Amino acid sequence: MTDTPARLLNLLSLLQTPREWPGSELADRLSVSARTIRRDIDRLRELGYPVEATKGAVGGYRLVAGAAMPPLLLDDEEAVAIAVGLRAGAGHAIEGVEEASVRALAKLEQVLPSRLRHRVSTLQNATIPLTRGDGATVAPSTLTALAGAVTGQERLRFGYRAGDGTESRRLVEPYRLVSTGHRWYLVAYDLEREDWRTFRVDRVSDPFATGARFPARELPEGGAAAYIARSINRGQRPEVDLDVTFHASAQFVTARLPAHLTLTATGPNSCRLRTSTAESIEWLALRLGLVDVPFTIHAPAPLITYVTELATRLSASTTA
Secondary structure (H helix, E strand, C coil): CCCHHHHHHHHHHHHCCCCCEEHHHHHHHHCCCHHHHHHHHHHHHHCCCCEEEECCCCCEEEECCCCCCCCCCCCHHHHHHHHHHHHHHHHCCCCCCCHHHHHHHHHHHHHCCHHHHHHHHHHHHHCCCCCCCCCCCCCHHHHHHHHHHHHHCEEEEEEEECCCCCEEEEEEEEEEEEECCCCEEEEEEECCCCEEEEEEHHHEEEEEEEEEECCCCCCCCCHHHHHHHHHHHHCCCCCEEEEEEECCCHHHHHCCCCCCCCEEEEECCEEEEEEEECCCHHHHHHHHHHCCCCEEEEECHHHHHHHHHHHHHHHHHCCC
16 A cells, blocks of 8 residues: 555554554555654654554554544444434533534534434434433534534524514524523624524524625623523523422332432432522423422422412313
8 A cells, every 4th residue: 555645544444443463464454664653653742643562573563542532433323322322411401511522523424424413413303312301402513503503603593483473584693592400502703683692593494694794793791601690690580499209209200200300219219309490480380280290389389379279170170
């Protein structure tokens, strides 16, 4: 093999397999001399790939963890698996999967050959993820479109549905995507309203970058995350302290509650939930009822009153 770049790529592909390669075996695989393999190993090291050599009669090479992340070579199956995994994680805003995951997905899908992009889409469309919790799902294509516009500093157009159902078209200068653990938000400067706005990504439709670049603006104090927090808090009710005992195992109840709620086991068939929430009393009553196990509400008092009255009304509605 006389093509040096092609030979280096083939050598790197072999070294990324988690094993040690004798120099003689690499030379046979690539149809070159052991001396050429040593020179190619030195070239890979210069490019930032941490290749470790072992001593001995035969000697060998293996790729080890380094101080930086050099480019990786992926075969077709690996690329599809990673793209599907990133799509699934980003689309459901799993806690800990933040903007870096969306950027990685955008980069990967940009360089995927069309045949692999089709395989990823086919697999994604043919599967239905079973998720728990109340976080709204987001189309991965929407996230990657927003992430691309943020990175490229391109003006963005999209349809938006407000909380009251009002539909509108927006033209914005996107600044940052922010994950709160179970929802995604876009922080952007709304050109028609001439002010900063936050947009829930699950309410965004048909986003596309216009190609028009824009200079960076000064964001409100505290950065994107702080701005999102202030925006969310303005629209929330005052928080209440929720305290509920469920008469079932923690494992059973956990599977029926949003993932961000943490239960404490108090026995083999009992557990307790203590948390602060800004959800409405009506929604809390419904959410507790959907767990489908007996429960006792310790607080707040308005919830106890509402559930008691609701039970009376429901009982009366079934009386002949």
